[in-house]
Amino acid sequence: MREKELRRSMSVFPIGTVMKLTDLSARQIRYYEEQDLIHPERNEGNRRMYSLNDIDILLEIKDYLNDGLNMAGIKRIYEMKEYEKQNPPYAQKNLTDHDVRRILYDEIVSASGMSGKPNPFQSNGPKM
DNA sequence: GTTCTAACA
DNA sequence: TGTTAGCA
Known part of the structure; x- marks a missing residue:
């Protein structure tokens, strides 16, 4: 069942999608990366690409914040x-x-x- | 139009 | 954190 984890680790979402899915601001998302809570990859254009795992962590962070x-x-x-x-x-x-x-x-x-x-x-x- | 970095309110 | 500026 490793195939599943592999996919959850694939960075495929741009920050805009993550913003909608997590209801967090781009500022917050980038800040949490700075705090080493998430580690999105960068595409050819230096754009951050997030994985489902990153999104899960972001949602957890939101709960902790609440x-x-x-x-x-x-x-x-x-x-x-x-x-x-x-x-x-x-x-x-x-x-x-x-x-x-x-x-x-x-x-x-x-x-x-x-x-x-x-x-x-x-x-x-x-x-x- | 979207995202990035840096910096200031 | 929000927001803005100037790029890519």
Whole structure:
């Protein structure tokens, strides 16, 4: 079932399509790339070409943003995801990749909501 | 018309 | 983040 992943990794969408699919601005999409959250390829004309995987990540980022996470918190989650890939310990300790991510996620979200002081995971209270 | 980089509000 | 400028 690797054929499927291969296709999901093919960069075939221009930023305009990604904008419509994710409802994110071009500015945001390019910014998340700068933060190493996504890695679109470039075509002959230096245009960014995104894959279905990139789009999935973008949609995930949008969810995290809605939960009040800032870039620091989101990057944490993806950095952790990378760390896990290089260090199999978790996979063998009966926790799936998804479970570990869920745990870290809850940790960051609760840290954002329980402290009265500003913390690195919180994007300063509501702006109203 | 669409996307890109860079920079300023 | 939005937006704008000047290119390709």
